[in-house]
Amino acid sequence: xxxxxxxxxxxxxxxxxxxxxxxLDGLMHFFAEDAVYEEVNxxxxxxxxxxxxxxxxxxxxxxxxxxxxxxDLFIDPEADxxxxxxxxxxxxxxxxxxxxxxxxxxxxxDRIVRKLAYCKAKQPRYTDA
Numbered sequence: 376x377x378x379x380x381x382x383x384x385x386x387x388x389x390x391x392x393x394x395x396x397x398x399l400d401g402l403m404h405f406f407a408e409d410a411v412y413e414e415v416n417x418x419x420x421x422x423x424x425x426x427x428x429x430x431x432x433x434x435x436x437x438x439x440x441x442x443x444x445x446x447d448l449f450i451d452p453e454a455d456x457x458x459x460x461x462x463x464x465x466x467x468x469x470x471x472x473x474x475x476x477x478x479x480x481x482x483x484x485d486r487i488v489r490k491l492a493y494c495k496a497k498q499p500r501y502t503d504a
Contacts, residue, residue, distance in 0.1 A: 379452035383452060384448060384450065387480060388445070391461075395442050403426070403427050406490075407423075407487065407488045408422065409421075412425075412426040412489075413489075440464075441463065441464070442465075443463050444461060447460045455482040456482070461476060461477065461478070462474070475494070475495045476492065476495060477492075479491040
């Protein structure tokens with residue numbers, strides 16, 4: 376399993392590098408056609424076209440240059456899952472901000488099949504039970 380751990384580490388590091396290079400086409404290469412992306416604010420996106428559309432605002436300059444700086448990776452090679460914590464540097468309301476969060480990646484081979492994003496918030500988000 377050591378090789379799979381190294382492979383998963385490299386996949387997540389390469390994914391983040393594509394994001395930080397403002398390479399949306401390169402980023403989309405990592406997703407399976409049937410992937411699901413759950414955004415930090417609640418929307419769930421099914422399929423690469425929907426995921427691409429969800430990411431477009433982060434690449435448009437609306438939030439300045441968005442950069443993710445990784446903190447920790449927690450890897451379960453048997454389950455093909457990675458949890459990555461990060462600091463996200465961006466501009467909100469004209470002011471530079473740093474958001475703290477994490478992504479949970481589920482892989483099938485070398486493709487992301489599910490990505491769940493979470494972020495610390497001052498106000499908890501409640502959902503209907």
